[in-house]
Amino acid sequence: MDGEPKGRRSGSHEEPSVWEWVTAAGGTLLVLGTVGLMLSEALRGESTPPDVVVSVERVEAVENGFRVEFRVENRGGETAAGVKVEGEVRGGGGTTETSEMTLDYIPGRATRRGGLFFREDPRGSGLTLRASGYAEP
Amino acid sequence: MVYPGGLVRFRSSRSASSSERALQHPAPRDHSHCKGPMGETAGAEHTGAASGSGPTRSRGERSTDREFAVGLARAFGGAIFFSLPLLMTMEMWWLGFYMSRLRLALFMLVMIPLLVALDHYSGFKETSSWREDVVDAMVAYGVGFTASALVLALFAVIDTSMPPREIVGKVALQAVPASFGAVLASSLLGGEGRAEEERKRSVGYAGELLFMTAGAMFLAFNVAPTEEMILIAFQMTEWHALALAGTSLVLMHAFVYAVDFRGQHVVPEGTPGWSLFFRFTVVGYAIALGVSAYVLWTFGRYEGVSPETAAMQSVVLGFPASLGAAAARLIL
Numbered sequence: 001m002d003g004e005p006k007g008r009r010s011g012s013h014e015e016p017s018v019w020e021w022v023t024a025a026g027g028t029l030l031v032l033g034t035v036g037l038m039l040s041e042a043l044r045g046e047s048t049p050p051d052v053v054v055s056v057e058r059v060e061a062v063e064n065g066f067r068v069e070f071r072v073e074n075r076g077g078e079t080a081a082g083v084k085v086e087g088e089v090r091g092g093g094g095t096t097e098t099s100e101m102t103l104d105y106i107p108g109r110a111t112r113r114g115g116l117f118f119r120e121d122p123r124g125s126g127l128t129l130r131a132s133g134y135a136e137p
Numbered sequence: 138m139v140y141p142g143g144l145v146r147f148r149s150s151r152s153a154s155s156s157e158r159a160l161q162h163p164a165p166r167d168h169s170h171c172k173g174p175m176g177e178t179a180g181a182e183h184t185g186a187a188s189g190s191g192p193t194r195s196r197g198e199r200s201t202d203r204e205f206a207v208g209l210a211r212a213f214g215g216a217i218f219f220s221l222p223l224l225m226t227m228e229m230w231w232l233g234f235y236m237s238r239l240r241l242a243l244f245m246l247v248m249i250p251l252l253v254a255l256d257h258y259s260g261f262k263e264t265s266s267w268r269e270d271v272v273d274a275m276v277a278y279g280v281g282f283t284a285s286a287l288v289l290a291l292f293a294v295i296d297t298s299m300p301p302r303e304i305v306g307k308v309a310l311q312a313v314p315a316s317f318g319a320v321l322a323s324s325l326l327g328g329e330g331r332a333e334e335e336r337k338r339s340v341g342y343a344g345e346l347l348f349m350t351a352g353a354m355f356l357a358f359n360v361a362p363t364e365e366m367i368l369i370a371f372q373m374t375e376w377h378a379l380a381l382a383g384t385s386l387v388l389m390h391a392f393v394y395a396v397d398f399r400g401q402h403v404v405p406e407g408t409p410g411w412s413l414f415f416r417f418t419v420v421g422y423a424i425a426l427g428v429s430a431y432v433l434w435t436f437g438r439y440e441g442v443s444p445e446t447a448a449m450q451s452v453v454l455g456f457p458a459s460l461g462a463a464a465a466r467l468i469l
Contacts, residue, residue, distance in 0.1 A: 017201045017202050017204075017205050018202075019202055019205050019206070020205050020272060020276060021272065023209065023275075023276045023279055023280075024271075024272040024273075024275040024276045024279070025275075026279045027275040027276055027277070027278040027279025027280070027282070028275045028278075028279075030278065030279055030282045030312075031245060031249070031275070031278050031279075031282070031312075034242075034245065034282075034305055034308075034309045034312075035242045035245050035246060037301075037305055038238040038239070038241055038242040038305075038306075038309070039238070039239070039242050041238045041302060042237070042238040042239045042242070047238075078235070079231075079234055079235035081235075105231055105234075105235070107234035107235065107299075107300065107302065107303045108234070108300070108302060108303075109300040109302065110234075110299055110300050110303055111298070137231065137235040
C-alpha cells in the first residue's frame with residue numbers, strides 16, 4: 001500500500017461539498033418544519049368538524065336568466081366532501097325556484113367558489129343560499 | 138412502472154473523491170470486478186489513480202461542486218419522473234388535505250431511515266459512511282419537496298389562495314415518493330450502470346430485505362391512493378383473495394429466479410429451492426403485506442371497514458407491492 005496517498009484523507013473523503021451540506025440542511029429544515037407544523041396542528045386539536053358558510057359574491061343577468069356566484073368557506077378544521085349547496089329564490093307571485101350543486105371537497109379553513117343559475121331574478125330580497133350537507137371524505 | 142437500476146450518489150462516482158475513497162479500502166472483494174465509472178475496473182483505478190489524482194485543492198473542490206450540481210439536477214429529474222403518476226392523481230391531492238396529520242407526519246419520518254438505508258446499501262458500501270448517507274437522504278428529501286411544490290404549482294393544484302394546511306399537506310405527501318425518485322434517479326438517468334450488479338451481491342440478507350421493503354413501498358404507494366384499490370377489494374370474493382395471494386407468491390419467486398430478467402439471482406449451488414422460497418419469497422411477501430397494511434392505514438383506508446375487507450385490501454395492494462419487492466431485488 002505504498003500508494004496510500006498523503007493528504008487524501010483530509011481531502012474530499014467524507015467531506016461533502018459545502019453546497020451539499022447547505023442543500024441537506026435545507027431538506028432537513030423542510031422535513032422537520034413540515035412534520036412540526038403537522039404535529040402542532042394535530043395536537044392543538046384543530047380538527048373540528050366542518051362548518052360550511054355560503055356567501056353571495058355577485059349576481060348577474062346571463063343568457064338564460066341569472067347567475068349567482070358564491071363562495072363557500074369551511075370554517076371547521078376537517079375536510080367536507082360532497083358539499084351540497086342549495087339556493088332558493090322567492091319570486092313575486094309566491095313561487096319559489098330552487099337550484100343546487102355539489103362541491104367535491106372543501107378542506108378545513110379553505111374557500112371554494114361556485115355558481116348557481118336561476119330563471120327568476122334573485123336580485124330582489126328573496127335569495128337564500130345554504131349548504132345543506134356534506135360527507136366525511 | 139419498473140425502475141431499472143441503482144441509486145443516486147449526489148457526489149457522483151466520476152469524482153476523484155470516490156476513487157480516492159476506493160483507494161483507502163483496497164480489500165473489498167466486490168471492487169475487484171466492479172466496473173469503474175470511466176470503464177476501467179476498480180482494480181485499474183487502484184494502480185492508476187495516483188496519476189489522475191493531482192488536481193490542486195481548489196480545482197478539486199470546484200469539480201466536486203460541479204459533480205454535486207449535476208447529481209442534484211439528476212435527482213430533480215428522478216424526483217419528477219418517478220412521482221409524476223402520483224403528482225397527476227387527484228386522490229393524492231385530496232389525501233394531502235384530508236388525511237390525518239399525525240399519520241402524515243409519521244409517514245414522513247418513517248421515510249427518512251428508509252432513504253438513508255437505501256442510499257447506504259446501494260452506494261459503494263465499503264466506502265461511504267452513514268453520515269454521508271444521511272446527508273444524501275436529506276438532500277433527496279429537499280429535492281423531493283421542491284420538485285413536488287414546483288410541479289403542483291404548475292398544475293395549479295396549489296396556489297396562494299389556499300390555506301397553509303392544504304398547501305403543506307399536498308406538497309408533503311408528494312414529497313415522499315418524489316424523494317424516493319430522487320434517490321433512485323441515477324439508476325435510470327445517471328451513468329453508473331454496470332457496477333450495480335456486482336454491488337448488490339454484497340448487501341447480505343438484511344440488505345435484500347431492505348430492498349424488498351423499499352420496492353414494496355414504492356409500488357404500493359403508486360396505487361394505494363386510488364379509489365380503484367377499494368373497488369377491487371369490494372368486488373373480490375375470499376377465493377379471489379386466496380388466488381391473488383398465491384399468484385403474488387409465484388410471480389415474486391419467478392421474477393427473481395426464473396424468467397431471466399436482467400440482474401436475475403443465481404441460485405447458489407447446494408441450496409434447495411424451498412429454502413430460497415421461504416427465506417426470500419415468503420418473507421418478501423410478508424414484507425409486501427406489511428408495507429401494504431401500513432400504507433393503507435396511513436391513508437385511512439382501514440377506517441370503518443370490517444376486518445375481512447381490511448385483509449382483502451391488503452392482499453390487493455400486496456400484489457403490486459410484492460412485484461415491487463421482487464423487482465427491487467433485481468434492480469437495486
